[in-house]
Amino acid sequence: MTLDPTEIASSWLQSYAACLASGDVKGAVSCFQDTGFLRDLLVFTWNNRTLHGHEKINAYLENTLAHASITDLKLESRRGLVPEIDRFNAQLVSSAAHTVSAGFTFLCKVGRGRGYFFLVPVDAGGWKAISVMMQLADISGHEEWIQEEGAHAGHTLSWTDVNRERREIIEKDPYVLIIGAGHTGLNAAAQFKHLNIPSLVVESNMRIGDNWRKRRVLPQTYLDIYCELLYHPYPTSWPLYLPRDKIADWLEHYAQAEDLVVWTNSRPLPCPTYDRTSGRWTVLRELLGEPNIPIMDNRDTFDGPIVHCVDYKGGKPFAGKRVVVVGAGNTSADLCQDLSFHGAESVTMVQRSASLVIPIALVQNLVENMYPEELEIDTCDFLVMAKPVPLIQEMADRTEALLVEQLKETYQPLREAGFKLVTNKNLFTVFYSTYGGGHTSTVPSRNLCLLASLMTGYFYDVGCVDLIRSGKVKVKQGVKIARLEKNSVIFTDGSTLEADAIVLATSFGSIRDSMRGIFGDSVIDQTSPVWGLDDEGELRGIYRPSGHPGLWFAAGEFYTSRARAKHLALEIKAVQLGLLKL
CATH class of the missing domain: 3.50.50.60 (FAD/NAD(P)-binding domain)
Incomplete structure (x- = not known):
């Protein structure tokens, strides 16, 4: 019997949509396998959650479904997201002979969302979800913009004047201060810009990219198809393995091309304070994540x-x-x-x-499978996140x-x-279960983002x-x-x-611990541990509320910082709009 993935996906989505729209929690849960997963990225709550099994999904939706107001679920028509059979080997996700997977769009109380599901057949007939991911894509009225016209005041104003004025406004009153102009900080700054969140990046090095130029270890293990930055695909003529200095120069070019406001060689003085009445930080010092130096007698x-x-x-x-x-x-x-x-x-x-030791050829094969040339990198990131x-x-x-x-x-x-x-951890598990250190620095701002991406x-x-x-x-x-x-x-x-x-070669201490000398125990003790996985399998303390208002942590290699930048931007935008109270 030939399977029709569109018919199967459409039938399942129709049932799921009816339950969500009517507030039928038990019906929605019944669309999942007993051991299925629901991954919620800012849709049902302003947080990142993964619920495993009927009992946990049911308890979660009981408290959140009515408020989320999920409607208008439709199958995706974009390349890479249309219904497919066995996009991922069925034997890897269940004992079923086949899987059907598809992307979908929906509306929720605050805006527009995207989702993706994996279905497997059940003994009683029909199909159920082994996993459903639902992700907030945009807040209504504050959608991400991609391209501006470029003509100002009827072509009478020069770009130089317009750009200078924009920079001056941001420098005087940034809504977000991003500390560190590495790939994580620059991805975040670009994403914030495209959601109209004024942000200033502070970098202690003389030039953007110096954090790569100063590395003295082997530079050629960074796959270009994995290391792209938001909005800027790498040139097709570039090497498969990017040299260290090429990445550094690309970061510098990226900041210029995206017109990001970056202060280099900036070393503010101590010490940050947070005004809970105004919701503003005044940050006064730069600090590198402290090197992890083992104790050695004599x-x-x-x-x-x-x-x-x-x-x-x-x-x-x-x-x-x-x-x-x-x-x-x-x-x-x-x-x-x-x-x-x-x-x-x-x-x-x-x-x-x-x-864990992984041959670079295996890493290349894995990344090429995750990021095929025919699909846009945003689609590939979305499928990984699914x-x-x-x-x-x-x-x-x-x-x-x-x-x-x-x-x-x-x-x-x-x-x-x-x-x-x-030998019992796969590549992603290692990435998510290690921790990072990072940079910090200051000027008056409402939100402070501490960026880190060092892993061991x-x-x-x-x-x-x-x-x-x-x-x-x-x-x-x-x-x-x-x-x-x-x-x-x-x-x-x-x-x-x-x-x-x-x-x-002992890496750096946790950025959270390094910050105690800057923010003090009273602030840091209010924050969650940074990096690693929580009990649900979500990243701890980063790209989600830290526990202290106005203080956010971001970390990760290129994929994580690129794919998660939108989540962080939406959370901060929600705070700015009064949708999220911290």
């Missing part, structure tokens, strides 16, 4: 350099030296490879716990054994070298595994540095290793 007795990765200037100064690299994530792998290439006598990677993280984890569990088998040749030499592997716990293999296999990079596993002697490192297991230099 540190002053060590005769060689001890360098944190933030201050690493390349491997040449370490030629002929015995180097110990503390850490086993992406930065450590890049550092070890760089040190070996530049002639270090020996390189030893110190791994305290366990790490799957709740717990569902992704379930899908990963189903393929774990197969993946481990495929990676046997990669993993075997690592195990033989003593490297401890994480995994590395993409672009050559380090071969160095470990050959013995050029050795592994010391399950220990930390206990103390130092003049020319040696003593580990917590009592063993000793002669060393001439130590490089700390």
Whole structure:
């Protein structure tokens, strides 16, 4: 029997729509499988929620459905969102032989929404949803604009004058202060601009992009199709793996092309205050997320350099030296490879716990499947967002054994070298379960966004595994540095290793903890932990209310900062319009 995905999707959506419109909670819940997911991104509440199973979905809708006023559900007609059979392998999401998936649009109390669902057949006949994602797309009367006319006062005003006046207005009275002009901060600033939210970006470096230019580790592991910025596709002639400096220059160009208001080399003074009556911040200081420096007894007795990765200037100064690299994530792998290439006598990677290792070819294959050339990047981001993280984890569990088998040749030499592997987490789980540090800084503003995107716990293999296999990079596993002697490192297991230099690839502390020195405990204690997953599988503390009014956290690699910028902008717009009270 030939399945008609449009007929199946239309029939299911019609039933679901009727229940939502009439306020029939039990009927709406019955449209889901018993173990189905409902992912709500700012539709039923001004927050990001994932509900799993009939009981939780029912309890959630009982309190929110009537207020949301969901109506006018229609199937999407845009490419990549029309009903399809087995867009994702059915065996990855259920035991069913086939899945049907489709996008849809709808109206809600505050505006327009977008959604996506995955259906599976049930024994009793018909189809039910294993997952439904519903996302607020725009607030009525305050829709995102894409392109302006470009002619001003009947073509009598020059663009230079118009742009200067716009900048001056924002600089005098920004509604949002964004701290850090990395890809996360710039994506947010561009999104805010297109929702008419005046925002000022403060960057401590001399130039936009310097946070990339100053990196001294291997730069070529960033896939161009994954690293796009909002509104600006990368040139098709660019390399598949983007060099570090090319990304830096692209960020600088992006800020200019989007006419973003950015203050570089800006170092305001202490200390931020928040006026609850006016709802305004006065922020007075710049701070980089503090490097995570492990405690090592007798540190002053060590005769060689001890360098944190933030201050690493390349491997040449370490030629002929015995180097110990503390850490086993992406930065450590890049550092070890760089040190070996530049002639270090020996390189030893110190791994305290366990790490996930993914060959770069597998990452490329995954990203190309997620971001096919024929689909717009916004559509691809939307399809990735359509799957709740717990569902992704379930899908990963189903393929774990197969993946481990495929990676046997990669993993075997690592195990033989003593490297401890994480093999029960897929790529997305690692991204979401690690945490970041970041930048902060100040001027008077109503909303303060702290941006971060540093992560640990995994590395993409672009050559380090071969160095470990050959013995050029050795592994010391399950220990930390206990103390130092003049020319040696003593580990917590009592063993000793002669060393001439130590490089700390230990990332940065949590941006939330770093902010205590700026905002104080009374403010930070009101905020949620930042990064990682909550009990529902949603990101903690970022792109959602932090717990303190006017203070928002944003973080993530390119996909997360690009796809989530709209969510953050809509929340702040809702505050500005009085729709959201914090």
